[in-house]
Amino acid sequence: MSGSGPLGALSTSSQPAAPADASEPVRRVDCAVVGGGPAGLSAAVCLARMRRSVLVIDDRDGRSLWGQTNRNYLGFPNGIPAAEIRLAGRRQAARYGAKFLSGRVAAATHDDGSFRLRVEASAGDGHRETAGRVANVRRDEELGSSLGEETVIGPADIVARTAILATGVRDNFPRFLGWAQCVGKSLFWCIACDGYESTGKLVAVVGHDEDAAETALDLLDFTDRVTVVAGRPEGFDLPERRLADLRDNGIGAYPHAVAAYANADGLIEELVLDDPDQTRLSVEMVFAYRRPTPRNEVAIALGLELNELGHIVVNTEQHTNVPGLYAAGDVTSPHDHQISAAVHEGNQAACAANYFLYRPVQRAPDKEEC
Ligand SMILES: Cc1cc2nc3c(=O)[nH]c(=O)nc-3n(C[C@H](O)[C@H](O)[C@H](O)COP(=O)(O)OP(=O)(O)OC[C@H]3O[C@@H](n4cnc5c(N)ncnc54)[C@H](O)[C@@H]3O)c2cc1C
Incomplete structure (x- = not known):
């Protein structure tokens, strides 16, 4: 030695x-x-x-x-x-x-x-x-x-x-007020790690691409209350047939940016969409897969x-x-x-x-x- x-x-x-x-x-x-x-x-x-x-x-x-x-x-x-x-x-x-x-x-x-x-x-x-x-x-x-x-x-x-x-x-998690407290508590990326905890919950996937589509479809193994939000003003980067896969499986797909992640004590409670209606989506978990x-x-x-x-x-x-x-x-x-x-x-x-x-x-x- x-x-x-x-x-x-x-x-x-x-x-x-x-x-x-x-x-x-x-x-x-x-x-x-x-x-x-x-x-x-x-x-x-x-x-x-x-x-x-x-x-x-x-x-x-x-x-x-x-x-x-x-x-x-x-x-x-x-x-x-x-x-x-x-x-x-x-x-x-x-x-x-x-x-x-x-x-x-x-x-x-x-x-x-x-x-x-x-x-x-x-x-x-x-x-x-x-x-x-x-x-x-x-x-x-x-x-x-x-x-x-x-x-x-x-x-x-x-x-x-x-x-x-x-x-x-x-x-590369989305940045918003309180985001660092939410990571690992209500903000996730990996189904193998945290998919099980989404069982029966209201889950939003934030992402615009195939990774997001796959994550949303995979989450259906745990819960039937899944939505996808593109999370950027340009909307989705997905072919129409893939968007149809989401719709056909009961997954709402919103081509909007997220204006706000309403959160307290590390728990994200609502996504406020950047659309004309400022649509509010109640959530319990958010999966944001960004490499x-x-x-x-x-x-x-x-x-x-x-x-x-x-x-x-x-x-x-x-x-x-x-x-x-x-x-x-x-x-x-x-x-x-x-x-x-x-x-x-x-x-x-x-x-x-x-x-x-x-x-x-x-x-x-x-x-x-x-
Ligand atoms: C939200 C979240 C949930 C997760 N859940 C699970 C789970 O349920 N189960 C599971 O198995 N895994 C989970 N993971 C993944 C798991 O945390 C990682 O796989 C694991 O931490 C990888 O270990 P690592 O040592 O390779 O890297 P890290 O844990 O990232 O450690 C790397 C270290 O290297 C240091 N470092 C880097 N560059 C330098 C440098 N130039 N000089 C000095 N130091 C440097 C960093 O500061 C860091 O401390 C999760 C990850 C996240 C983000």
Whole structure:
């Protein structure tokens, strides 16, 4: 296990650090995990238990900090909030020696078999306030600080023998007053996650395209009280025969923008349409499927192959096209956006990184990296 050295431009919450100094040594670790969501924490638990030095770098700007409760993740019959999974995962990783750094990986390079990550302070860049409910972010920070998490004050460099990118995606929910409180409570996107909870309820799908039509038709498996609202002034981008499919299945389709999402305490109660009558639709749940944006900035900096939607291309063992560099979780695919998939991929990426770190004698002669 390689050790870690002191690092400037960092502080624990109780101990402010001096500003960055280029002469200060960088921290060297066996594996840097970028992203402290379910995928990254799963990787950290596995690597720490392999007695590797592992540093989880996270800027608390991920979808596991919204207010949703996961009811399809095995082992929690009453459901568990995603934010709680993060807290438990962080405690578990810390127990085996994983270390944590709060900040954003803003630049990255690789050469001579190592990865150099430039970490910067993450607050105040305009993104963070939109990600996660404030209370979840605060609890995540409090736990981090109680576990000795360091915080980047000025830019700091991490040098890692391997790296795992578990950077997730950024959601593109409609923005309205109170929207962040509604995410995961009355505003959803995924039927596998939350379709069951719509059973018998008044549900509106907001979206103009085939994804919206499919979501509306799929919701009929749970409730017969479904409407679709285009959610933009241009109306639907659907052929007439698809609009007929909606009508024929009892789904009202409104080609209007939404003027207002009337909500209180995270619950959307009404959609006010931007039509001449200001039509009001009572709702209990809103599904707004808009493709999320993969957080692939670090992947791009490291020259990783991406698919046409910007997700990192990996093989079945989470290898990217760069040796020693792996990816896991939502950032790897437009599908499978589930905690179970993220945890599985994180674990798998960690096993692959651990194998990469083996001394030559540990590998069977003639065996390829796996
Ligand atoms: C409303 C909603 C409901 C959901 N319901 C369910 C459900 O019921 N069941 C289910 O299984 N799944 C559900 N999901 C999906 C689930 O939350 C995701 O699949 C899961 O969080 C993916 O984990 P991840 O670790 O890949 O990404 P994330 O949880 O997004 O974590 C990625 C982390 O990486 C950090 N990061 C990114 N880039 C950088 C960088 N450059 N530097 C430092 N840190 C960085 C982010 O801040 C973030 O903390 C739901 C999602 C939403 C939005």
